[in-house]
Amino acid sequence: MNKFRFLSVTSILILSTFIITTSVFAFSCKDKVKNTEIILATTTSTYDSGLLDELIPVFEEETTYKVKPIAVGTGEAIAMGERGEADVILVHSREEEDRFVEEGYGTERRDVMHNGFVIIGPEDDPSAISGLTAVEAYITISANEALFVSRGDDSGTNKKEIAIWEETGTTPQGDWYIESGQGMGETLRIADEKQAYTMTDRGTYLAQQNNLSLIVLVEGDEILFNPYRVIPVNPEKHKDIDINYEGAQAFVEFITGEKGQAIIKEFGVAEYGKPLFYPDVIK
Amino acid sequence: MEIIWQGIKQAIILIFTGNREVYEILFLTLRVSGSAVFFSMLLGIPVGVLAGLNKFPLKKFIIAVINTGMGLPPVAAGLIVILFIWRSGMLGFLKLMYTPTAMVIAQVLIASPIIAGITLAAVQQIDPKLKQQVLSLGANRFQVYWILIREARLPALAAVMAGFGGIISEVGAVIMVGGNIKGETRVLTTAAVQMVRMGNFDMAIAFVVILLAITFGVNFLLTLIQQKEGIGWIRRF
Numbered sequence: 001m002n003k004f005r006f007l008s009v010t011s012i013l014i015l016s017t018f019i020i021t022t023s024v025f026a027f028s029c030k031d032k033v034k035n036t037e038i039i040l041a042t043t044t045s046t047y048d049s050g051l052l053d054e055l056i057p058v059f060e061e062e063t064t065y066k067v068k069p070i071a072v073g074t075g076e077a078i079a080m081g082e083r084g085e086a087d088v089i090l091v092h093s094r095e096e097e098d099r100f101v102e103e104g105y106g107t108e109r110r111d112v113m114h115n116g117f118v119i120i121g122p123e124d125d126p127s128a129i130s131g132l133t134a135v136e137a138y139i140t141i142s143a144n145e146a147l148f149v150s151r152g153d154d155s156g157t158n159k160k161e162i163a164i165w166e167e168t169g170t171t172p173q174g175d176w177y178i179e180s181g182q183g184m185g186e187t188l189r190i191a192d193e194k195q196a197y198t199m200t201d202r203g204t205y206l207a208q209q210n211n212l213s214l215i216v217l218v219e220g221d222e223i224l225f226n227p228y229r230v231i232p233v234n235p236e237k238h239k240d241i242d243i244n245y246e247g248a249q250a251f252v253e254f255i256t257g258e259k260g261q262a263i264i265k266e267f268g269v270a271e272y273g274k275p276l277f278y279p280d281v282i283k
Numbered sequence: 284m285e286i287i288w289q290g291i292k293q294a295i296i297l298i299f300t301g302n303r304e305v306y307e308i309l310f311l312t313l314r315v316s317g318s319a320v321f322f323s324m325l326l327g328i329p330v331g332v333l334a335g336l337n338k339f340p341l342k343k344f345i346i347a348v349i350n351t352g353m354g355l356p357p358v359a360a361g362l363i364v365i366l367f368i369w370r371s372g373m374l375g376f377l378k379l380m381y382t383p384t385a386m387v388i389a390q391v392l393i394a395s396p397i398i399a400g401i402t403l404a405a406v407q408q409i410d411p412k413l414k415q416q417v418l419s420l421g422a423n424r425f426q427v428y429w430i431l432i433r434e435a436r437l438p439a440l441a442a443v444m445a446g447f448g449g450i451i452s453e454v455g456a457v458i459m460v461g462g463n464i465k466g467e468t469r470v471l472t473t474a475a476v477q478m479v480r481m482g483n484f485d486m487a488i489a490f491v492v493i494l495l496a497i498t499f500g501v502n503f504l505l506t507l508i509q510q511k512e513g514i515g516w517i518r519r520f
Contacts, residue, residue, distance in 0.1 A: 039381065048480045053465065068381050070462045085370055085380070185480035208482040241370045242378075 038247040041086035044183035047071035073155030084238030088248035092156035106231035111280040119218035121197035147196035152179025203276035290488020319390030331402025352396025361456030381462040389456040394446035405438030
């Protein structure tokens with residue numbers, strides 16, 4: 001008898017606590033959450049640079065929406081869109097974006113802004129890559145087995161890096177090729193500590209420049225072009241999930257609209273002397 | 284070295300000038316970890332007491348499960364919660380993803396086994412004769428539990444401290460289920476992480492200093508209670 005009582009008391013306790021926890025908090029949050037919420041899956045570069053902290057409050061003030069930005073790599077952001085875990089994505093990997101929209105997960109792709117990737121390294125540039133093209137630089141680095149830090153996280157930057165390696169016809173591997181598996185900010189610091197080469201978007205580099213001794217060695221190469229696009233997630237693909245498509249569209253209109261573009265254009269100018277991102281819709 | 288001093292200075296400035304963002308983060312941290320510890324007590328202490336004082340089938344197995352739970356990696360807790368609450372998950376309709384509630388649930392998952400495990404060990408330390416004695420004096424079942432819980436209250440307090448310390452200092456689970464959204468689900472630990480990512484080291488240090496101050500404050504308070512009680516407890520003999 002005892003056993004039964006013990007088991008029933010315990011299970012009732014566990015159940016009731018869980019029900020209380022979830023219901024109390026679910027109700028306390030419910031009003032806020034009710035489909036005014038937009039989940040924006042985006043890249044670490046737009047978030048860690050501080051750009052979204054400027055854009056989102058203005059958007060929220062203009063509309064009744066509440067944006068929840070989730071900063072992950074482009075690969076994960078796209079995966080979130082495919083699963084319907086996000087309403088809109090802001091990413092930078094052309095091929096992946098095209099596939100995402102062609103397979104029907106996204107309804108449209110809109111250009112938002114761009115900057116360039118840069119290859120950075122120690123000031124004394126031991127492998128002498130300064131001024132080379134990106135592909136030449138990678139060939140030199142791999143021939144010298146100079147330390148190189150890769151994001152290794154399936155992010156947009158990582159995808160671009162791999163694309164450049166593919167152009168060189170060599171596969172980077174060995175002790176000199178380090179995969180950080182982390183965001184751009186952390187990767188920059190690892191490269192700095194190890195005095196290694198790495199590739200970064202210019203925005204994150206500028207935002208972190210004060211903490212880094214690494215300098216820009218390769219820039220302006222066509223292959224290093226870094227365009228960001230915004231894609232609303234297709235609600236038709238996830239009929240059982242409450243995708244906030246209207247909210248997503250409103251965000252797309254905002255970020256490609258006059259106000260959003262003006263914020264992008266101004267962002268970072270005061271602090272770094274030049275914009276971190278260049279708007280695509282206004283010039 | 285200089286950056287550390289600057290961080291500490293920054294922390295003091297942020298606290299005393301009433302920086303709104305810092306206070307929001309501070310209160311959210313206390314709210315989330317406070318409620319998590321509260322629910323973990325409700326869950327952990329009874330489970331610990333019942334499992335410690337009763338004989339039942341699979342007792343050793345269940346104790347082993349609780350002990351494993353004590354070392355549950357926060358990331359595992361985060362992942363388990365995510366699988367249930369994301370939009371396509373079983374509880375997706377509750378829209379809990381990226382809310383403080385989700386963070387509370389994940390933290391309850393981390394803290395309740397810690398509290399249950401320490402409570403369990405504590406009540407097992409109590410002389411089994413005490414239970415017999417209380418029963419022979421005509422106490423009913425709940426009175427017995429109550430007396431034994433009272434007897435184990437100091438270790439239970441230690442259990443609560445351990446649980447609180449475990450969750451307030453945790454990053455992995457809260458960043459997974461909370462998303463580290465500014466002004467909503469950003470707590471002291473994830474704020475520090477974000478500041479490091481953004482290269483604001485002095486702010487990161489400031490958040491860590493505040494975090495240390497809170498954990499120290501809470502533990503100091505609980506230690507005071509424990510030590511004071513401890514003296515009275517010894518005196519009774």
